[in-house]
Amino acid sequence: MGRYVIRRLLQMIPVFFGATLLIFLMVNVMGDPIAGLCGDKACDPSTAAQLKKEFGLDKPVWQQYLTYMGNVFTGDFGTAFNGQKVTELMSAAFPVTIRLTIVAILFEIVIGISLGVVTGLRRGRPVDTVVLMLTLVVIAIPVFVTGLLLQLLLGVEWGVVKPTVQPEAPFNELLIPGLVLASVSLAYVTRLTRTSIAENARADYVRTAIAKGLPRRRVITRHLLRNSLIPVVTFIGTDVGALMGGAIVTERIFNIHGVGYQLYQGILRQSTQTVVGFVTVLVLVFLIANLIVDLLYAVLDPRIRYA
Amino acid sequence: MPETLNKASAGAAETPAVTPVPVAAEKPRSLWSDAWRDLRRNPVFVISAVLIVFLLVVAAFPGLFTSVDPDHADLGKHYLGVPSYSHFFQEDWFGYDVQGRSIFARVLFGARASIIVGVCVTLFVTLLGGLVGMLAGYFGGWFDSLLSRITDVFFGIPLLLGAIVVLNAFTHRTIWTVVLALGILGWTQLARVMRGSVLTVKQADYVQAAKALGAGTGRIMFRHILPNAIAPVIVVATIALGGYIAAEATLSFLGIGLPPSTVSWGNDISSGQTVIRTAPHVLFFPSAMLSLTVLAFIMLGDAVRDALDPKLR
Numbered sequence: 001m002g003r004y005v006i007r008r009l010l011q012m013i014p015v016f017f018g019a020t021l022l023i024f025l026m027v028n029v030m031g032d033p034i035a036g037l038c039g040d041k042a043c044d045p046s047t048a049a050q051l052k053k054e055f056g057l058d059k060p061v062w063q064q065y066l067t068y069m070g071n072v073f074t075g076d077f078g079t080a081f082n083g084q085k086v087t088e089l090m091s092a093a094f095p096v097t098i099r100l101t102i103v104a105i106l107f108e109i110v111i112g113i114s115l116g117v118v119t120g121l122r123r124g125r126p127v128d129t130v131v132l133m134l135t136l137v138v139i140a141i142p143v144f145v146t147g148l149l150l151q152l153l154l155g156v157e158w159g160v161v162k163p164t165v166q167p168e169a170p171f172n173e174l175l176i177p178g179l180v181l182a183s184v185s186l187a188y189v190t191r192l193t194r195t196s197i198a199e200n201a202r203a204d205y206v207r208t209a210i211a212k213g214l215p216r217r218r219v220i221t222r223h224l225l226r227n228s229l230i231p232v233v234t235f236i237g238t239d240v241g242a243l244m245g246g247a248i249v250t251e252r253i254f255n256i257h258g259v260g261y262q263l264y265q266g267i268l269r270q271s272t273q274t275v276v277g278f279v280t281v282l283v284l285v286f287l288i289a290n291l292i293v294d295l296l297y298a299v300l301d302p303r304i305r306y307a
Numbered sequence: 308m309p310e311t312l313n314k315a316s317a318g319a320a321e322t323p324a325v326t327p328v329p330v331a332a333e334k335p336r337s338l339w340s341d342a343w344r345d346l347r348r349n350p351v352f353v354i355s356a357v358l359i360v361f362l363l364v365v366a367a368f369p370g371l372f373t374s375v376d377p378d379h380a381d382l383g384k385h386y387l388g389v390p391s392y393s394h395f396f397q398e399d400w401f402g403y404d405v406q407g408r409s410i411f412a413r414v415l416f417g418a419r420a421s422i423i424v425g426v427c428v429t430l431f432v433t434l435l436g437g438l439v440g441m442l443a444g445y446f447g448g449w450f451d452s453l454l455s456r457i458t459d460v461f462f463g464i465p466l467l468l469g470a471i472v473v474l475n476a477f478t479h480r481t482i483w484t485v486v487l488a489l490g491i492l493g494w495t496q497l498a499r500v501m502r503g504s505v506l507t508v509k510q511a512d513y514v515q516a517a518k519a520l521g522a523g524t525g526r527i528m529f530r531h532i533l534p535n536a537i538a539p540v541i542v543v544a545t546i547a548l549g550g551y552i553a554a555e556a557t558l559s560f561l562g563i564g565l566p567p568s569t570v571s572w573g574n575d576i577s578s579g580q581t582v583i584r585t586a587p588h589v590l591f592f593p594s595a596m597l598s599l600t601v602l603a604f605i606m607l608g609d610a611v612r613d614a615l616d617p618k619l620r
Contacts, residue, residue: 014456014460015456015459015460015463016463018456018457018459018460018463019460019461019463019464022460022461023464023469023472026469026472026473026476027472027476136602136605136606136609137598137602139601139602139605140549140598140599140601140602140605141594141598141601142553142556142557142560142576142594142597142598142601143557144556144557144560144576144580145576145590145594145597145598148580148583148590152583152584152587156584241463241465242465242466245465245467245468246465246467246468248467248468248471248561249467249557249560249561252561263468263471264471264561267471267472267475267563270475275472279464279468279472282465282468283463283464286463286465287463
């Protein structure tokens, strides 16, 4: 187990540097890192040259990247366009988005897996067909339309919840945004669980468990579900990164000041440091989430052992 | 093959008197003709295929359905008015948007942008991802490790996030920059599917036989492996097509996708959200068309998967 973790961590290193380098190149080479610093106008050549010298942008790109990564490892992510430290922005934004992601993941696990089990066990029955159609509809409607509609109906027309979220973003205000963020993934989790359960329900070990006279509930939760969850866990694990990055739309609709909001502002204001910094952290989160998923396999399926 | 055998034995069980002649006369069908036979009988496939053909016709010739210019704005025609639902196929069927443009015409003309983005991105990622996956899976070894790590690098960047960063770098955005942005980040999924598929097919006896007969690498890859490994790629690509259309709309919604002058559902949804409380129909019709299109492609992908995956039969 220990050796496996170390090997996986070592494998993560080139991927981490590759992904951050890619983002760095996209922002610095394809874009213009000082474009946002003179307001909406382009900087005049002498100011531009001075700014480039000041930020070290006249050096070769690989040297810039090395300097940047060196700073990152000492905890310095640079400053945003308005002079705020990027780390300050992060410490304000990440707790909010992490809360939002937790709410979304909980919805996926609780609603998605329950619906998947119910439909997987009743394949072809009316419940199955109805839920399957619903998941298709949810997947097809873009998140921003779902978000706007729920905000309009629940927040404005019926006044059940507050239409926008306060800067502190307590859990209870994040319920509807979390549901919106989770909606598409929730539908995928349902479909994935359904297929997996339906496939495994015919397995020999399930028949054995039933023949032993175990109660149905125990057969489903301990035998069937545990064996069917591996693809679902993989999906949810990779989804953590996607949810945190994809929260841009949800956070924009509900005015949540999280990672998506800061990233969007950073992109609009051409604040290179903000964008590269946040994306670097998101890539790291994504890689760690994938590692945790791989380790969870062994917990779910004792046949899987890591040497 | 086991499936045909099962059918044959089942048929024999029902009518014991039947001679084995009809069984022998039944030619062994290929995966593709078998899948096509299944598909034609699947109502989901028929519905989605009809929808997609209709959308393609609308995208190619929107002028067939309306003679109204989608860019003609008449501020006198108020967007606050309710759409005239009884005026089928007329200018005011779906009402007017904030600028007084006919929503019916815009919804029709907007199909083109979405379909072009969806189809082009899918072609791009299928070719690139398929090629990378094929090379990685076929050659294996250090070459596979290298390509797989490169795939991991691109996979590590969330699609929407990466696309925003790429698009932000372009000061002049067109439909092709959107295709490029979604394409260079979207190919990883298909590369992984293709690699896995090639790895299984590579072991097959007919590939070994072709090698033993002295077939060249290119011939083995494209004549023997590709036709047998492509099925899962087609399924994933079809479902992803709907996703790319939704991604384009999301980018346009964020104001970073297609330029505002392009008639597109994403742009119309984006401008409709500002008046959602007073005139929800401005938002509703482009959203509905977008959802219907995405739904059609996902349903098509589902049907194709059911037909191609022997496990589910």
